[in-house]
Amino acid sequence: MYAIEATGLGLRYGNRPALVDCDLQLPAGRVLGVVGPNGAGKSTLLGLMSGLLRPTVGSITIFGKPPGTTAEQLADVGFVAQNTPLYADLTVAEHLRLGAKLNPRWDQKLVDEYVGRLNTHLKHKAGQLSGGQRARLALLLAVAKRPKLLIFDEPVATLDPLVRREFLRSLMESVVELELTVVLSSHLVSDLERICDYITVLANGRVQLAGPVDDLVASHHRLIGTHDDFTSLPDGTEVILSEHTGRQNTVVVRSDKPLPYPTGQVSGIEFEDLVLAYMLRAADASVPGPTPPSR
Numbered sequence: 001m002y003a004i005e006a007t008g009l010g011l012r013y014g015n016r017p018a019l020v021d022c023d024l025q026l027p028a029g030r031v032l033g034v035v036g037p038n039g040a041g042k043s044t045l046l047g048l049m050s051g052l053l054r055p056t057v058g059s060i061t062i063f064g065k066p067p068g069t070t071a072e073q074l075a076d077v078g079f080v081a082q083n084t085p086l087y088a089d090l091t092v093a094e095h096l097r098l099g100a101k102l103n104p105r106w107d108q109k110l111v112d113e114y115v116g117r118l119n120t121h122l123k124h125k126a127g128q129l130s131g132g133q134r135a136r137l138a139l140l141l142a143v144a145k146r147p148k149l150l151i152f153d154e155p156v157a158t159l160d161p162l163v164r165r166e167f168l169r170s171l172m173e174s175v176v177e178l179e180l181t182v183v184l185s186s187h188l189v190s191d192l193e194r195i196c197d198y199i200t201v202l203a204n205g206r207v208q209l210a211g212p213v214d215d216l217v218a219s220h221h222r223l224i225g226t227h228d229d230f231t232s233l234p235d236g237t238e239v240i241l242s243e244h245t246g247r248q249n250t251v252v253v254r255s256d257k258p259l260p261y262p263t264g265q266v267s268g269i270e271f272e273d274l275v276l277a278y279m280l281r282a283a284d285a286s287v288p289g290p291t292p293p294s295r
């Protein structure tokens with residue numbers, strides 16, 4: 001059974017589609033990064049996973065059950081919305097007491113162990129905390145409810161690079177120690193590369209690319225040469241992006257087979273460039289990009 005399985009998932013706000021025909025399969029214990037430009041549908045997808053939103057079409061299950069339908073299912077999912085929402089007038093201690101009251105699986109032992117890492121006083125109000133302290137408190141509240149799936153919408157967007165690194169490190173520690181499945185959205189592709197083993201690139205409300213990071217990186221290549229070098233590509237090669245500078249032609253292609261070009265003309269592609277290639281293709285296209293088969 002997958003931790004998350006979505007088939008033909010879609011959601012419209014009125015007449016306006018925000019997410020179209022989304023297929024997704026994420027095994028348990030994995031970390032999925034959801035990336036895409038503003039308005040791509042990331043928050044919509046995460047809202048559907050958490051059960052805050054209901055699909056207009058298609059289906060989604062979390063550990064085999066529709067999200068947000070039973071108390072047990074709600075306890076399975078920890079969701080931290082954009083901007084790590086906390087109660088500004090409540091202290092850190094009050095947040096933790098509230099969490100203990102509201103969550104049947106609350107892990108006080110874990111809280112006692114982790115609370116020192118918040119780097120703040122328990123009497124401080126959430127409104128007085130720095131972005132990094134808020135993010136760490138939101139993470140602690142989310143993991144202490146002992147969910148099986150942890151969902152973060154843009155958890156690090158407002159943090160400086162050092163705090164971001166520290167926050168992501170804490171997150172990864174929790175993932176390993178508590179055997180969590182995690183989904184997080186971000187514009188910061190380099191952060192996602194550090195911690196994700198699965199990726200979904202969204203643009204125009206559609207999945208442009210999805211699957212295990214290592215497989216996707218291995219099946220994409222960069223070709224560099226003149227325009228004439230790549231007029232006919234081997235069967236099964238899909239052109240993702242083609243760019244020209246002067247006489248030089250740079251082409252990003254997808255192919256599961258080795259390509260018959262000399263070293264120097266063909267090379268691997270960095271994760272960040274791969275994601276950007278799909279985002280650029282979707283931005284350039286007058287029609288929405290394809291929804292590739294999920295793995």
Ligand SMILES: Nc1ncnc2c1ncn2[C@@H]1O[C@H](COP(=O)(O)OP(=O)(O)OP(=O)(O)O)[C@@H](O)[C@H]1O
Pocket residue numbers: 013016017018036037038039040041042043044045
């Ligand atoms: N409550 C809403 N009512 C109407 N349209 C909405 C609503 N929420 C989102 N949308 C629209 O749905 C589309 C997808 O929005 P969504 O918030 O999922 O994108 P996103 O990728 O999370 O964007 P961002 O990176 O800016 O947070 C956008 O066109 C947005 O304007």
